[in-house]
Amino acid sequence: MRTEVRVVSGILRGRKIEFEVNPLMRPTPQRVREALFSILGVSFNGIGFYDVFAGTGVNGFEAISRGASKTTFIERDFQLAQVIERYIKKFNVGHLGHVVCTDAYRWAARWIPAKESSIIFISPPFIDYKNQLDELFSMIRSFQEKVQPGSVVVVQTESEIPIGDLPDDAGTGWDIRKYGRNELQFWVKNDPNAPPAVSEPVNDEPTS
Numbered sequence: 001m002r003t004e005v006r007v008v009s010g011i012l013r014g015r016k017i018e019f020e021v022n023p024l025m026r027p028t029p030q031r032v033r034e035a036l037f038s039i040l041g042v043s044f045n046g047i048g049f050y051d052v053f054a055g056t057g058v059n060g061f062e063a064i065s066r067g068a069s070k071t072t073f074i075e076r077d078f079q080l081a082q083v084i085e086r087y088i089k090k091f092n093v094g095h096l097g098h099v100v101c102t103d104a105y106r107w108a109a110r111w112i113p114a115k116e117s118s119i120i121f122i123s124p125p126f127i128d129y130k131n132q133l134d135e136l137f138s139m140i141r142s143f144q145e146k147v148q149p150g151s152v153v154v155v156q157t158e159s160e161i162p163i164g165d166l167p168d169d170a171g172t173g174w175d176i177r178k179y180g181r182n183e184l185q186f187w188v189k190n191d192p193n194a195p196p197a198v199s200e201p202v203n204d205e206p207t208s
Contacts, residue, residue: 005058008034010065012091019056019083027056028123028156032182037062039177039186040119040152044068050120052104052139057084059121064096068119073099074107105132108139117150129161141167144187153187 004018005027028036036059044067051060054073057080063071075081081101088097100107104124120143128136143153144167155166159181166174166185175186 005030005056007058007061007065009037010062010067012061012065012093015061015065015091017056017058017061017083017087019080022077022080026126028059029179029182032156032179032184033059033062035177035179036121036154036184037066039184040154044119047116048072048114048118050074050118052108052120052122053124054084054099055080055123057087059123060084060097061087061091061093063119063121064091064093068096071097073097074104075099075101076103077101105135105139108142111142111146113146113148115148117148117152119152119154120147121154121156123156126158126161129157129163133163137167141169144168144170144189147189149189151189153189155185155187157183157185159183 002018002020004016006016007013008030044063046067046069049060049063049068049071051057051063051071051073054060054075057073057075060071060073073081073084075084078101081099084099088094088099122140124136140153140155147153157163159178166187168174168187172187172190177184177186
């Protein structure tokens with residue numbers, strides 16, 4: 001069975017991504033994507049975006065559409081990675097998008113950060129919250145340690161999955177926004193000389 005998702009704003013607004021339905025995949029719902037990028041707001045001033053566990057790649061394409069200087073899609077499923085590659089070419093954004101077909105946990109352990117601030121979006125298969133929670137937390141800690149000041153780490157979780165508190169060794173705190181059963185958790189690496197990286201939400205859904 002095939003289905004499709006569409007980019008909701010920016011230069012690629014309305015463009016559709018078609019893919020085969022995978023029972024382990026849960027593409028970020030459109031209203032959650034809209035909230036995500038509204039909250040990030042002014043963060044897309046030419047900085048990089050990392051779509052970790054990219055799946056359909058729609059979050060990465062949203063970032064490209066809204067002005068990210070470079071988007072890296074990390075996806076271990078070869079067929080999904082090929083789909084993302086195909087749409088990068090179809091949308092003529094090869095200079096802005098790059099696919100890494102590998103295991104996200106191994107990639108994160110070896111990742112060397114850019115010299116500029118980054119936005120890292122982490123949306124693992126929800127089964128990983130049960131089977132690979134330690135690895136996931138280790139990945140989050142690694143990003144928190146490596147990223148430049150002003151960077152934002154975003155984790156998509158689900159309220160029905162009890163995982164406890166996400167790592168926060170720096171004591172910065174997570175900003176949690178809820179949209180039905182979906183949750184977006186934002187962590188910002190402090191930079192006293194930079195403007196806020198996460199803006200107030202636009203048309204945010206009420207907490208439920």
